[in-house]
Amino acid sequence: MSTTGLNPELDLIGPRGAAAEGGLAAVDGLLRAPESVLDRIDAGDDLELRVRAYAATLCATTAVMGATLGSFRGGWQILFAAVKLPLVALLTAALVTPAFVAARRVLQGEADPRREAARVLACMALAGLLVSATAPVLLLAMALGAGYHATTLLTVACCGLAGLGAAALGRRVLQRGPASGRRTLGALVLIVGALAGTQLSWTLRPYLVRPRSDAVPFVRAVEGSFIEAVGLSFDSARGRYHRPRAPLPEQRP
Template sequence: MRTRRGLVDDLAIVERIFRDRYTFFAEIREEIDLRGKIISLLLASTIFLALYGGVMGASNSVPQVISSAVKLPILFLITLFICAPSLYFFNILFGSKQSILQNIALILTAMTTTAVLLVSLAPVMLFFLTTTSGYQFFKLLNVSIFAVAGAMGLVFLKQGFEHSVDADNEEGRGARRRLFVLWMLLYGFVGTQMAWTLRPFMGAPTEPFMIVRQVGGNFYADVIHSLISLFGGVL
């Protein structure tokens, strides 16, 4: 039974994922210390997401820093809880022997990867924050950063499923892989819509601070509006 040693050991799981992820995936397949891994991944991802959320809010005000630092981990966790059951049950339908804890561990691995990459890109955000201005620009910069970090997280998730779900189970492998591609699209759609629901994360400079805005519109229309606002005078 694993003895918990502290936060430093929980954060050290990040180095394990980046340096030797295939051994990490193999341990998930063999169900080695799954609960310990889930706790460490959950804590590490929450801390890194809170850090980047605070950076996002720094473009506005101190209350926005606190609000965004709290909301960004909540965004990812709600998306996890919405999407994990569908992946688990559809995998079972097509022959997977994987447990729900193994599914959660793999998704949390992707989430932690995304969170670490977001923090690694935070200096880029801070650089532009101190050298330029423009609300629409910062929104699009964050969309780009999330797209890069999220895509890398999904790459890790795909590798994890290939080395833990499909490694020893040929039955339904092709169907599971096609399903996984569809699930990644679902995960991205749910995540972006949840981000829209929990907005603002940066806060418009012309509007007073608020924790959550009224529901209306959608993420994709807002991105298009930001692009038009930023580049409309150039095109």
């Protein structure tokens, strides 16, 4: 039986080659054969390799998205955003996993931290792959002259679509476990992930810097919540502004 579950020929390669190819196969499996991936995780096959592969995929794909967002302003912002977005993703995974482990143990009586970490990272790596696939759409929007607020909303939409894909995989994870507490567990993970992810991304902003900003800060001071900011962007994109202009970073107290 193939250790990767997808290509038996990989078993004939040496250990290092198999590790590299196996990592790629594990990631490719997220797109092509997610049920097979979940089978492997359930069986405990190559968990360490999978966790590394999924974490690396999450970093690489969110870095691509970060660089794309940063290209709206250009310059150092490309690097800053490419560094910050993977941090947001990894920290979100680090916050969601213990919550998932604890809730699963309580609600369903069973939880293996290594398997749960692999499952969480698998879902997030899939989200990373899907969101990086939307990067060309953002580039096209910028090329067509989309403004700051329209680009912001398009980014939210792209991330939302990627999140739906990850949620679908998460649903498959839950369906494999005991039926008891499944909905509560799912809702809890979604809420914790949403809160952690949005707050982390809000804390480490900016990614899409306002074009008229002279300064390009690595992070900005916290100003209200993420949900309030999305509402402001909706209004601004429709031409309804709540203040004459947004204060530049150097103008804030």
